[in-house]
Structure formats: structure tokens, C-alpha cells
Amino acid sequence: MDWKEALRRRLAMPDTDPDEQELKDEEMDLFTKYYSEWKGGRKTTNELYRSIPRFYYRLWAEDEVLLQKLREESRAVFLQRKSRELLDNEELQVQRK
Numbered sequence: 001m002d003w004k005e006a007l008r009r010r011l012a013m014p015d016t017d018p019d020e021q022e023l024k025d026e027e028m029d030l031f032t033k034y035y036s037e038w039k040g041g042r043k044t045t046n047e048l049y050r051s052i053p054r055f056y057y058r059l060w061a062e063d064e065v066l067l068q069k070l071r072e073e074s075r076a077v078f079l080q081r082k083s084r085e086l087l088d089n090e091e092l093q094v095q096r097k
Contacts, residue, residue, distance in 0.1 A: 006030065 006026070062068070087095065 003030075 059071075
């Protein structure tokens with residue numbers, strides 16, 4: 001059912017108030033129809049999104065001790081690597097001169 005037809009049908013109805021349940025049912029039918037059309041029309045573009053890499057990984061639970069230790073160690077190694085990239089005080093003084 002097209003929205004134009006629904007509007008014409010609504011205008012053709014007498015001035016009596018339609019049943020509230022009928023309105024809800026019609027609204028749900030229209031919503032389902034348009035949602036399925038919208039969702040179905042995007043199937044071709046969804047194939048393109050499959051190549052996007054995953055960027056979020058959930059944190060491990062507290063009871064997974066080995067995984068927590070691995071996370072702590074990897075974070076420590078990362079921070080050590082980043083701190084080596086920074087200039088220390090002597091190098092900073094040489095850069096200023």
C-alpha cells in the first residue's frame with residue numbers, strides 16, 4: 001500500500017473516528033513495509049562494509065587471569081616504546097640551543 005493510497009483512503013472515510021487498534025495495526029503494517037524496503041535496498045551496499053576492519057574488542061573478564069596479564073604486559077611494552085620516542089631533558093636542552 002502506497003502512502004498516497006493510504007491518504008486517499010483516509011480522506012474517503014467518513015468523519016467517524018477509526019478504531020485505535022486499527023490505526024496501530026495500520027501504522028505497524030506501514031512501518032514494517034517501509035522498513036523492509038529500506039533494509040532490502042541497502043543489501044548491495046552492505047557487501048562493501050564487510051571489508052572494514054574491526055576496531056573494538058571487548059575487555060576480558062576479571063576472572064580470566066592469563067588474558068589480564070597479557071593485556072598488562074602488552075600495555076607496558078607499548079608505553080615503554082612510546083617513552084623511548086620522547087626526548088629526555090638533555091636532548092631537549094640540546095634541541096633548544
